Amino acid sequence: MKREQLLEAVRGQITKHRYEHTLGVVETAIRLAEKYGADKEKAETAAILHDYCKFWPEDKMRNIIENTPHIPKDLLEYDTELWHAHVGAEVVRRDLGIEDEEILDAIRYHTSGRENMTLLEKVVCLADYIEPGRQFPGVDELRTAAEEDLDRALAKGLGGTITFLVNREKRIYPLTVLARNSLVKPKMKNVKEEE
Numbered sequence: 001m002k003r004e005q006l007l008e009a010v011r012g013q014i015t016k017h018r019y020e021h022t023l024g025v026v027e028t029a030i031r032l033a034e035k036y037g038a039d040k041e042k043a044e045t046a047a048i049l050h051d052y053c054k055f056w057p058e059d060k061m062r063n064i065i066e067n068t069p070h071i072p073k074d075l076l077e078y079d080t081e082l083w084h085a086h087v088g089a090e091v092v093r094r095d096l097g098i099e100d101e102e103i104l105d106a107i108r109y110h111t112s113g114r115e116n117m118t119l120l121e122k123v124v125c126l127a128d129y130i131e132p133g134r135q136f137p138g139v140d141e142l143r144t145a146a147e148e149d150l151d152r153a154l155a156k157g158l159g160g161t162i163t164f165l166v167n168r169e170k171r172i173y174p175l176t177v178l179a180r181n182s183l184v185k186p187k188m189k190n191v192k193e194e195e
């Protein structure tokens, strides 16, 4: 499928506002891919499709999670906000014929992240945080970090998500913690030096 056909397919699935967000993610993902050396075409396709199932009804998503063997079932115990990413990867494979596993993984992990993310996954996940339409406290700091260090910027983004969820007394999906930990270099303090 060509870029225009994919955009058309996405446009039929999401709200106008979310479509504009998607275009922002596409533009940002291409730019980050260029900057950090990821595959631009794959970044573009993953960005176009990343929120394909964002507005699907909960029961429809639950059904796909329950009936797709490789989707982790523990997702059902966490915020429904996480579901559209895993479900989206399956649906774009099934309905749009997207077979590239790297693209599918970038869609699948764009919300939660995961341990040892690929360059493409990082680019799409970070683009989702900082696209021009995003407005939340700290987004400008994140945009600046994105110009300097991909891992540090993404760790900041995921850290913000974790803090946001903690402040709302929500559960944290373990992959998000693992994703952040794998992006932050361990700083071991030498106890003796501190004495």
Ligand SMILES: [Fe+2]
Pocket: 050, 051, 054, 084, 085, 110, 111
């Ligand atoms: Fe999303």
Ligand SMILES: [Fe+2]
Pocket: 021, 025, 050, 051, 128
């Ligand atoms: Fe998004």
